[in-house]
Amino acid sequence: MGNVRQDVIEATVDIFATVEAVWKLVSEPGWFINGGAIAPHKIETDGAFSTVHDAIYGKFVFETVTLDAPHYAAFRSLGGDYWDDPVPNTMVEFWVEATNAGATRLRVMESGLAAFVDGEHARVISTKTQGWTAEMLAAQRHLSRN
Structure with missing residues (x-):
């Protein structure tokens, strides 16, 4: 049957x-x-497509697939300056829900990772797993009530 490649990364944080x-x-x-802290971006929008300009990492293009306020958002990552990701494009989905403890649970799932070529797949999984852990903590720090 062969190796089944990891296709999905998920992370969750309570805020x-x-x-x-x-x-x-x-x-x-x-x-x-x-760079590990939420910062404002210049965003150019053309229909469902947004070009996001980051002061550190350059520009990235995203397609907004679904915005179902206030609980679900989905974007297709179409590449950028910093990551030299040879296609494929991944899907990034967010779920937002209230918890019984008075917090808001944020869950992210990035899928489409199995399509990366052999030499890149392990690196992409490792980099994106670390990245989502850092970004969820950045969101928590940025939004948490003191």
């Missing part, structure tokens, strides 16, 4: 902020491109 505050962040294309 002491309102569902609306978390939604405002995650509904912005490319909010997760940063």
